[in-house]
Amino acid sequence: MSDDIILETRGLTKHYGGVHALEDADFVLQRGEHVAVVGDNGAGKSTFVRQITGVEQKTRGTVIFDGREVDFKGPLEAREAGIETVFQTLALADDLDVPDNIFLGRELFKVKLGPFSILDYKAMRQATLDGLQKTAVKIPNIRNTIRNMSGGQRQCVAIARTASFHSKLTIMDEPTAALGVQETAQVENIIRTLKAAGEPLILISHNMRQVFDLVDRIIVFRRGRICANLKKQETDPQDIVAYITGAKTGPEYMETAV
Numbered sequence: 001m002s003d004d005i006i007l008e009t010r011g012l013t014k015h016y017g018g019v020h021a022l023e024d025a026d027f028v029l030q031r032g033e034h035v036a037v038v039g040d041n042g043a044g045k046s047t048f049v050r051q052i053t054g055v056e057q058k059t060r061g062t063v064i065f066d067g068r069e070v071d072f073k074g075p076l077e078a079r080e081a082g083i084e085t086v087f088q089t090l091a092l093a094d095d096l097d098v099p100d101n102i103f104l105g106r107e108l109f110k111v112k113l114g115p116f117s118i119l120d121y122k123a124m125r126q127a128t129l130d131g132l133q134k135t136a137v138k139i140p141n142i143r144n145t146i147r148n149m150s151g152g153q154r155q156c157v158a159i160a161r162t163a164s165f166h167s168k169l170t171i172m173d174e175p176t177a178a179l180g181v182q183e184t185a186q187v188e189n190i191i192r193t194l195k196a197a198g199e200p201l202i203l204i205s206h207n208m209r210q211v212f213d214l215v216d217r218i219i220v221f222r223r224g225r226i227c228a229n230l231k232k233q234e235t236d237p238q239d240i241v242a243y244i245t246g247a248k249t250g251p252e253y254m255e256t257a258v
């Protein structure tokens with residue numbers, strides 16, 4: 001495998017009983033590359049993300065991340081390896097406040113000496129405010145627990161988390177679906193910042209304008225299978241919709257595979 005590849009899946013498959021949610025997904029992501037994953041509801045996009053990040057155990061197939069085969073036992077393990085994910089159904093801890101959610105598993109310490117360690121709450125609160133500022137969401141009090149927050153606020157907390165750390169790979173599953181116009185624009189700015197920093201991204205989105213504004217390449221899922229893999233310059237929104245609906249099927253996928 002080339003050093004330029006950050007993530008590769010081979011034959012990645014997930015069956016839920018008789019439901020073939022994901023079938024034989026062969027996918028390659030280059031370092032620094034931003035790829036959109038699109039497809040109708042139920043096409044298998046979120047299932048694909050869950051198999052990569054170890055939320056569920058895959059039926060079969062291989063995931064290679066940063067040069068080695070991985071089989072994450074859960075999303076925290078994927079995170080520790082450097083994959084920061086904003087899941088469609090948000091994985092936030094309801095009973096923790098905003099800074100605790102953002103720093104869960106990567107707490108900052110004033111002193112780090114085993115049992116004598118002292119957490120640096122002030123630094124974590126400041127970093128939280130900085131991260132939220134990037135998403136433009138207004139959260140009256142970051143010390144409130146997540147439980148009482150709106151969908152948009154929760155989404156922004158999760159996105160602020162990805163914007164607060166340098167990860168090897170960021171995955172966002174429909175990050176702006178619950179957001180207003182202003183927050184959506186801010187999230188798109190965060191994505192542009194990741195691009196400028198050379199950090200790779202998988203973006204699941206239904207928003208064609210957003211997809212064509214932001215990414216380098218577009219993958220289409222249909223009925224659990226990848227049915228198209230197109231560089232942005234080689235396609236247009238109408239073409240992508242034709243693949244999503246099944247009006248178009250074709251050999252393009254094989255021709256443009258990296």
Ligand SMILES: Nc1ncnc2c1ncn2[C@@H]1O[C@H](COP(=O)(O)OP(=O)(O)O)[C@@H](O)[C@H]1O
Pocket residue numbers: 016019020021039040041042043044045046047048
């Ligand atoms: N936990 C589950 N148990 C059974 N079926 C599931 C489960 N999760 C997803 N599915 C099914 O797998 C298919 C793909 O779902 P999903 O990956 O959520 O699609 P998408 O994210 O593209 O909308 C759908 O038919 C869905 O109903």
Ligand SMILES: [Mg+2]
Pocket residue numbers: 045046047088173
């Ligand atoms: Mg989904």
